[in-house]
Structures are given as structure tokens and as C-alpha cells.
Amino acid sequence: MPFTKVNGKVVTATVAPGREVLARRGAMLAYTGDVGFAPVHAGQGGIGGVAGRMMAGEQVAMMVAQGSGTVHYGFRGLHVTVIELDGSGPLTVEADRLLAHDASLQATVVFLGSQGGIRGAVRGAVSGQGLFTTQLHGHGSAAVLSHGGTIAIPVHPGAPTTVDPQAFVAHAGQVQADISLNASWRDAVGRGSGEAIQLKLTGSGTVHVQASEQKL
Amino acid sequence: MQAFRTNGSRVLAIDLRGDAVRAATGSMIAYIGEVTFRHAGSGGGDGLLAGLKRRAAGESLPLMTCTGQGTVWFAKDAMEVTVVELAGDTLKVESEQLLALSDGLRTDVAFAGVRGVSSGQGLFTTTVTGHGAVALLSAGGPPIALEVSPQFPLVVDPDAFVASRGQLNQTFVTDVSWRNLIGESSGEAFSLRFDGHGVVYIQPEER
Numbered sequence: 001m002p003f004t005k006v007n008g009k010v011v012t013a014t015v016a017p018g019r020e021v022l023a024r025r026g027a028m029l030a031y032t033g034d035v036g037f038a039p040v041h042a043g044q045g046g047i048g049g050v051a052g053r054m055m056a057g058e059q060v061a062m063m064v065a066q067g068s069g070t071v072h073y074g075f076r077g078l079h080v081t082v083i084e085l086d087g088s089g090p091l092t093v094e095a096d097r098l099l100a101h102d103a104s105l106q107a108t109v110v111f112l113g114s115q116g117g118i119r120g121a122v123r124g125a126v127s128g129q130g131l132f133t134t135q136l137h138g139h140g141s142a143a144v145l146s147h148g149g150t151i152a153i154p155v156h157p158g159a160p161t162t163v164d165p166q167a168f169v170a171h172a173g174q175v176q177a178d179i180s181l182n183a184s185w186r187d188a189v190g191r192g193s194g195e196a197i198q199l200k201l202t203g204s205g206t207v208h209v210q211a212s213e214q215k216l
Numbered sequence: 217m218q219a220f221r222t223n224g225s226r227v228l229a230i231d232l233r234g235d236a237v238r239a240a241t242g243s244m245i246a247y248i249g250e251v252t253f254r255h256a257g258s259g260g261g262d263g264l265l266a267g268l269k270r271r272a273a274g275e276s277l278p279l280m281t282c283t284g285q286g287t288v289w290f291a292k293d294a295m296e297v298t299v300v301e302l303a304g305d306t307l308k309v310e311s312e313q314l315l316a317l318s319d320g321l322r323t324d325v326a327f328a329g330v331r332g333v334s335s336g337q338g339l340f341t342t343t344v345t346g347h348g349a350v351a352l353l354s355a356g357g358p359p360i361a362l363e364v365s366p367q368f369p370l371v372v373d374p375d376a377f378v379a380s381r382g383q384l385n386q387t388f389v390t391d392v393s394w395r396n397l398i399g400e401s402s403g404e405a406f407s408l409r410f411d412g413h414g415v416v417y418i419q420p421e422e423r
Contacts, residue, residue: 079294148226148294153246160248167245167291182253195244195253195280209246211226211291 002102003082003141010074011082011143013100015065022107023073023100025061033069040064064103073100078216079149081208083172084141089205091136092177093144093170096216102140110135144170148211160202164195166213173205218318220299220349225358228290228297228315228351232282239290239316241278249286256281277311277323277342290316295353298417300379304347308386309379311342313419318348354378356421369411375422382414 002021003011013021015035022040040062065071074080080099085091092110101107110133136142144150146169155161155175162180171177180200201207218237221229227245230237238256256279282288291297292315300307308326317323326343344350352359359378364370371389380386389407410416 148291149224151223151227151246151289153248153289161246162248162251163246164242164244195242207246209227209289210294211224211245212294213242213245214293 003100003143005080005082006072008079008149009077010072011080011100013065013071013073014069015071016068017066020103021065021071021100022062022103023065023071024075024098025063027073027075027099028063028065029072029074031065031069031071033067035065035067035069035071037063037065073143075099075145076216078145078147079210081144081146081150081169082141083144083170083208085136085139085172087139089173089175091142091170091172092133092175093136093142095134097145097169098134098136099143099145101136101142105136105138105140105142108135108137109133144208145216146208146210146212147214147216150208150210152206152208155201155203155205155207157202157204160200161207162198162200163207163209164213165197165199166215167209167211168199169208169210171201171205171207173203175201175203175205175207177201218349220316220318220351222297222299223289225296226291226294228299229287230282230290230316231287232284234283234285236281236283236319237288237316238279238281238319239288240292240314241280243290243292243315244280244282245289245291247286247288249284251282251284251286251288254281254283277314279323290351292353293355295355296358298352298354298359300350300352300381300417302344302346302348302350302381305345305381307344307350307379307381308341309344309350309352310377312423313353313378314342314344315351315353317344317350320348321346321350352379352417354417354419354421355423356419359417359419362416362418364410364412364414364416366412369409370416371407371409372416372418373422374406374408376418376420377408378417378419380410380414380416382412384410384412384414384416386410 002013005011015021150169153161178200180198182196218230223229322345324343362370387409389409
């Protein structure tokens with residue numbers, strides 16, 4: 001349990017030898033104790049991960065906090081949600097929404113096209129999420145950024161949850177995401193409901209949705 | 217009539233059981249179950265006459281009708297959500313501060329006086345009448361409800377105005393002097409004055 005919320009927008013993390021914390025570069029607000037910060041290059045995920053990040057422009061530079069002490073993290077006044085991972089499934093989050101996570105969690109970059117084929121690629125392009133997202137595996141916790149805070153909605157087998165791609169923040173557990181087009185002739189004539197493109201989540205787990213349709 | 221619940225202070229959740237609810241276009245953030253979203257029409261779902269009035273007034277009310285079975289969550293630009301229950305009375309609301317309204321309610325346009333010129337909100341405001349719940353949006357924090365009584369009239373900034381209810385008479389106050397001409401204005405030249413009995417909701421941020 002390394003992350004403690006100070007308020008809706010700031011979290012603190014306790015850093016100890018062997019318990020490093022990775023965070024978005026520049027997101028440190030203050031620290032106490034003997035803590036050092038070192039840049040982390042996109043080494044995780046192997047060659048594919050590096051190439052993936054380079055291709056996707058998903059170059060959110062991370063840094064590692066080492067030593068022993070307490071670090072405060074926050075970013076641009078955005079709301080922070082702490083998500084605990086119990087190892088039952090990965091957390092999938094857009095790289096620029098990831099504020100900080102335990103170094104014990106393994107981060108990989110996933111090409112959406114390799115999951116859902118061309119539909120996955122289309123989903124990334126259409127929803128503006130990019131073609132690559134970050135997945136965190138293992139036990140630990142992660143701090144995720146959102147505009148206006150998040151709500152958690154469960155996803156149960158047989159009862160899919162549908163979300164607006166712009167409001168989507170992250171999903172955890174054994175969840176598959178697929179784009180679903182709900183467009184009709186009304187959208188073509190400018191009489192659409194504004195909900196033509198939706199993200200359908202199936203499986204079992206949780207989806208985190210923010211109270212806004214703004215990107216970061 | 218649906219029960220409007222808030223999930224946190226910025227998200228509205230509505231359970232649908234085969235009935236319909238109207239919400240601001242594009243404000244759905246998630247849903248469970250079988251729900252369809254349809255443009256409510258140029259009158260905001262209140263027929264041709266309201267649509268024509270709205271078009272003539274230049275007041276736009278982009279609403280969508282959500283029908284089906286399930287739970288729908290709505291939110292807009294991380295603004296705070298407040299649910300107001302109406303029991304046959306009328307609520308005047310800025311159309312861009314309206315998030316959702318239950319199906320027992322009717323919307324119409326009302327002439328709002330000259331204030332529209334200054335606030336850029338159009339000369340007309342949206343009125344909501346009937347029995348049901350309305351979800352209002354307020355930017356910058358929860359809305360502040362200010363009571364108006366005959367002894368205590370209220371003056372508000374048009375850019376902070378969200379909604380009003382009750383027996384209120386709305387007038388437009390100008391405070392333009394020679395200072396404005398030489399660029400020495402206080403920034404508060406135009407205000408809205410409310411007289412009568414009622415409640416005015418304002419938001420802690422100016423549009």
C-alpha cells in the first residue's frame with residue numbers, strides 16, 4: 001500500500017530500499033528523507049516495447065524514486081485515483097494517464113492491433129487513444145490521472161459495460177475492450193446523439209471512467 | 217419517473233426500466249444493459265412549436281433521448297452535478313448548464329429580457345416545467361443557492377447564473393458610466409436583478 005491520498009489531487013508514496021516507485025517525470029511535488037530521482041528509459045517491454053513507444057509517440061518519460069523517505073506526486077491539478085492490483089489481471093491504461101506505480105509492477109506497451117487485429121487498430125485511431133497502451137502486471141498499486149475524478153464500474157461476464165472512449169481511463173482484470181459503432185443515418189445528417197462510437201468491455205473486472213470527455 | 221443518483225459529486229447515474237430520459241448530447245460516459253441514444257429533435261423533444269421557437273430564438277438545447285433497460289452514467293467537463301426536484305413548478309435554466317431531465321418534464325423557451333445580449337447566452341432561456349428531477353451542472357464547484365425575498369432582491373453576474381425557480385421577476389441592470397468609455401471599467405457593467413420570492417442558483421466560476 002505505497003500510495004496514500006493527501007487530497008483528490010495529490011498522493012504520497014513511501015520509498016524504501018527495495019520498494020522503489022516509478023512516476024511520470026516531473027510529477028514530484030515534494031519529498032522528505034533521503035530520496036534520489038533517476039530517469040528511466042523505455043527499457044521495459046523489451047525491443048517491442050521500445051519500438052512501440054517510439055512508433056506510437058507514446059513517450060511519457062518515467063523516473064524512479066530511490067532511497068528512503070516520502071514523496072508527494074501530483075500533475076497539472078488533475079484528479080488522482082489509486083488502483084490496487086491483486087494479480088488477477090493486468091491494468092490497462094493510457095501511458096499519459098499513468099502518474100506513478102510500484103516498481104514491482106511490470107509495465108509493457110501493448111499494440112492494440114495485436115489484440116483485436118484491425119478492429120483494435122481502428123479502435124485506437126477512432127477513440128484517439130493511440131495504437132499503444134501501457135499494461136501493468138503483478139501485485140501492487142498504481143496512481144492514475146483523470147479530469148474530474150473517476151468512478152469504478154464493474155464488468156461481469158455476460159453483462160458488458162459500454163463506455164464513451166473519451167471518458168475511458170483504465171480497465172483492470174480480465175477485460176477485453178472492443179470498439180462498437182452505433183452510428184446510424186442520423187449521424188450522417190448531423191442529427192446524431194453524440195454517442196456513435198462506444199467502447200464495449202466484456203469479461204470480468206473493473207472499468208474506471210472519468211467525469212469528463214476531455215483528454216489530458 | 218426515474219431516480220437520479222449522483223456517483224461522487226460529478227457523475228450522475230440513472231436506472232432505466234424501459235422508460236426514457238433526456239440528457240445533454242454526448243454526455244453519456246458509460247452504461248450497462250441495453251440502452252439506445254437518439255437525437256431528441258430540434259425542439260429538444262418537445263415538438264415542432266418548441267423547435268420553431270428555439271430556432272427563432274437562437275437558443276440551442278442539444279438533447280438526446282436515452283431509452284432501454286439498464287444503468288447510464290452521465291457527466292460533462294468535470295462539472296459538479298446537482299439534482300433539483302420539481303413538483304409542478306418551473307425552473308429557468310441556462311441550456312448549457314442542463315445535464316439531464318426525467319421524462320415527466322417539459323422544456324420550452326422563455327424570453328429572458330435584454331440580458332442575453334451581454335451574457336452571450338441568447339435572448340431566451342430554457343424553462344423546465346412539470347413533476348420530476350433535473351440535473352444541473354455547475355463549473356468550478358457545487359452551486360450556491362441564494363434565496364430571494366421581497367425585502368432582499370438579489371443581483372447576480374449573468375456569467376455565473378445557472379438556474380432560478382419561484383415567483384421571480386428578472387431585470388437587467390447596467391452600470392455603465394464615463395469610466396467604461398475610457399477603459400476604466402470594473403468588469404461588472406451588466407448584472408441580473410431578481411425580485412420576488414424564489415431561489416437563484418449560481419456557480420463559483422464565470423463562463
